[in-house]
Amino acid sequence: MSHILRRQGWVAGLFALLIILFIVTKLIQPGYGSGDFGSLARAVLPYAFAVAAQTIVVIAGGIDLSVAAMMALTSVTAASMMAGASEEYALFVVPFVLAMGLVLGALNGVLIVVTRVPDIVVTLAMLFVLQGAALLVLDAPGGAAAEWLKATIVGTVPIPGLPDTVEAWLPKALLLLVVCLCIIWIPLRRSRLGLSIYAIGSSELAAFRSGVPVARTRIAAYAFSGLFAAMGGLALTMSTGIGAPIPGPYLLASVAAVVLGGVALGGGKGGLLGPIVAVFVLRLVRTDLTLLAIDPNVTAIIEGVIMVAVVMFGAFITMRSRQS
Amino acid sequence: MSSAATVPQAPSFGRRLKRFMADRPIVPLVILLVALVVILQILRPGIVNERWIANTVKFAIPLAILAGCQTMTMLTGGIDLSVGTVATMSAFIMATQIVNQDPTVAFLLAMTPAVLIGLVNGIGVGVFRVHPLIMTLGTSLIGTGFLQVYQRTVIASGAKIPDFLNWLGTGVSFGFPNALLLFIPVAVFIVFTLNRTGFGRLLYAVGDNERATRLSGVRYWQVILALYILSSLLAGITGLLYIGLIKAPSLSLAEPLVLPSVAAAVIGGTSIFGGRGGYAGTIVGALILTVLTTLLTILQMPEGARRMLFGAIVLLVTAAYLRITEDR
Numbered sequence: 001m002s003h004i005l006r007r008q009g010w011v012a013g014l015f016a017l018l019i020i021l022f023i024v025t026k027l028i029q030p031g032y033g034s035g036d037f038g039s040l041a042r043a044v045l046p047y048a049f050a051v052a053a054q055t056i057v058v059i060a061g062g063i064d065l066s067v068a069a070m071m072a073l074t075s076v077t078a079a080s081m082m083a084g085a086s087e088e089y090a091l092f093v094v095p096f097v098l099a100m101g102l103v104l105g106a107l108n109g110v111l112i113v114v115t116r117v118p119d120i121v122v123t124l125a126m127l128f129v130l131q132g133a134a135l136l137v138l139d140a141p142g143g144a145a146a147e148w149l150k151a152t153i154v155g156t157v158p159i160p161g162l163p164d165t166v167e168a169w170l171p172k173a174l175l176l177l178v179v180c181l182c183i184i185w186i187p188l189r190r191s192r193l194g195l196s197i198y199a200i201g202s203s204e205l206a207a208f209r210s211g212v213p214v215a216r217t218r219i220a221a222y223a224f225s226g227l228f229a230a231m232g233g234l235a236l237t238m239s240t241g242i243g244a245p246i247p248g249p250y251l252l253a254s255v256a257a258v259v260l261g262g263v264a265l266g267g268g269k270g271g272l273l274g275p276i277v278a279v280f281v282l283r284l285v286r287t288d289l290t291l292l293a294i295d296p297n298v299t300a301i302i303e304g305v306i307m308v309a310v311v312m313f314g315a316f317i318t319m320r321s322r323q324s
Numbered sequence: 325m326s327s328a329a330t331v332p333q334a335p336s337f338g339r340r341l342k343r344f345m346a347d348r349p350i351v352p353l354v355i356l357l358v359a360l361v362v363i364l365q366i367l368r369p370g371i372v373n374e375r376w377i378a379n380t381v382k383f384a385i386p387l388a389i390l391a392g393c394q395t396m397t398m399l400t401g402g403i404d405l406s407v408g409t410v411a412t413m414s415a416f417i418m419a420t421q422i423v424n425q426d427p428t429v430a431f432l433l434a435m436t437p438a439v440l441i442g443l444v445n446g447i448g449v450g451v452f453r454v455h456p457l458i459m460t461l462g463t464s465l466i467g468t469g470f471l472q473v474y475q476r477t478v479i480a481s482g483a484k485i486p487d488f489l490n491w492l493g494t495g496v497s498f499g500f501p502n503a504l505l506l507f508i509p510v511a512v513f514i515v516f517t518l519n520r521t522g523f524g525r526l527l528y529a530v531g532d533n534e535r536a537t538r539l540s541g542v543r544y545w546q547v548i549l550a551l552y553i554l555s556s557l558l559a560g561i562t563g564l565l566y567i568g569l570i571k572a573p574s575l576s577l578a579e580p581l582v583l584p585s586v587a588a589a590v591i592g593g594t595s596i597f598g599g600r601g602g603y604a605g606t607i608v609g610a611l612i613l614t615v616l617t618t619l620l621t622i623l624q625m626p627e628g629a630r631r632m633l634f635g636a637i638v639l640l641v642t643a644a645y646l647r648i649t650e651d652r
């Protein structure tokens with residue numbers, strides 16, 4: 001009971017932090033409005049999917065170093081397939097790329113199970129492989145995205161009966177994020193498989209002895225991670241309109257947000273909500289620093305220091321609670 | 325796999341071979357290295373000569389020192405991903421400060437960020453118990469930020485590579501790369517530290533069973549702090565050597581060495597979970613990766629395919645190695 005309280009307390013604390021940050025933002029830039037919130041949601045989108053991909057693997061007691069490379073590969077694949085193709089063709093591209101992410105993620109899992117090499121090494125090797133594959137697909141940023149796909153994250157959600165002022169705070173990107181995550185996460189969390197994922201992360205031996213199919217569960221966790229990463233890749237293509245073969249800073253950001261979100265790196269603890277809120281917090285900090293007209297390079301330093309400080313604080317709290 | 329174990333009096337040849345390889349993990353690695361060199365010689369007859377060997381060793385040395393940082397941190401169950409940034413920082417600061425400063429001052433300035441980053445890593449991992457992967461990724465991000473800000477302050481003064489570093493990084497005397505003058509003491513130091521000093525024993529102990537180590541009165545945070553500062557210092561020195569080899573100071577100079585350095589330590593048989601491994605295997609691992617890179621360049625693979633194969637081989641070697649050594 002106290003454990004649940006502590007976990008929810010962590011997420012609630014993050015929400016409070018997010019609200020404080022919004023207030024700070026409003027103080028710095030009194031003109032900060034719905035349009036800026038929309039662009040924040042769009043900026044968060046690829047990060048949020050990367051974090052979701054990392055979260056599920058970390059809960060299962062692993063780590064996925066190939067998240068960013070997977071996003072790069074799926075992004076260039078989608079962009080190069082859609083280049084010069086008709087609008088309708090994209091209807092085929094999206095499921096294809098998602099399936100690709102699922103399969104490549106499952107491959108990660110299969111390799112870990114079959115070779116028995118530590119997951120950190122397998123996903124590191126996969127990082128090389130996926131990066132290389134992305135370079136083979138497109139050796140320079142390029143490709144294109146279908147117009148309707150780009151439009152799905154621009155603008156706001158029209159809901160009849162709501163005044164425009166409220167509607168303006170519901171960007172499509174946010175809706176897309178919530179829908180995509182909920183569609184997968186909520187059924188998964190309530191299913192047997194979801195419970196198994198938590199079980200193998202908590203104690204693999206205990207899970208095995210209780211009859212959890214450890215190998216299958218691990219593969220499934222990595223497959224879902226790949227699926228989320230593919231969504232992230234698509235989100236990248238959707239927001240930029242092209243695909244870039246060089247992975248972005250999503251690996252570090254995903255791990256930091258996972259920790260900040262209250263998911264123990266040992267596995268078996270935490271949920272998806274915390275890390276997602278953490279992503280918003282981290283991105284909003286960046287927005288604030290930009291609004292304060294701070295040199296972007298100094299921004300990178302401050303962002304890093306904040307990330308490290310928060311992680312240190314989190315580790316300190318965990319240590320204290322373990323001792324008492 | 326264990327069916328042979330039930331007949332203790334007559335172990336099969338395969339099992340004896342396995343046991344031999346498990347006891348001497350360096351043997352399969354050397355065999356692999358030789359095999360790679362032989363393949364290279366078959367593909368390009370005559371390429372393997374004195375000059376080629378000197379060149380390979382020259383490029384393997386910076387990788388091997390960085391992989392030494394990984395070996396030591398991995399022995400405690402950690403990892404140091406900030407080595408690339410630390411090496412880049414010390415190299416860049418050295419190349420820009422040497423223009424106006426005394427070499428000693430420039431050297432001290434170049435090593436300052438290394439000490440600082442090592443200190444922060446050590447405090448984060450040892451005192452606050454942050455996971456080393458995140459801590460070192462974070463400090464490398466911060467370091468890169470500082471380097472970018474610093475770059476703008478020295479943009480007018482330009483950069484040059486000190487002659488001594490040039491000599492050390494690139495020069496060859498009597499068929500031996502001068503870099504060995506730096507590497508051999510470093511390698512002896514690491515091997516000696518790991519095998520013959522109390523500190524080295526503590527690294528193994530911490531990685532093997534941290535709780536037991538702490539209950540035996542070891543101050544965990546002191547060991548970790550010393551370890552990460554040492555690792556950072558070695559990375560800083562590698563940066564100085566590397567700038568003499570590459571001769572083009574940039575903000576991402578040593579960054580491409582980070583993942584191969586992890587791979588070299590892993591191929592060399594150091595367990596990423598701690599407690600098992602050594603530096604001799606890591607050196608062979610670094611040589612294997614360097615020869616492999618040459619091999620792929622000669623095969624004229626496109627950059628993408630080269631990286632893919634590189635990843636696949638890292639995985640295969642590690643898996644094969646695990647198979648051979650796991651029946652202890």
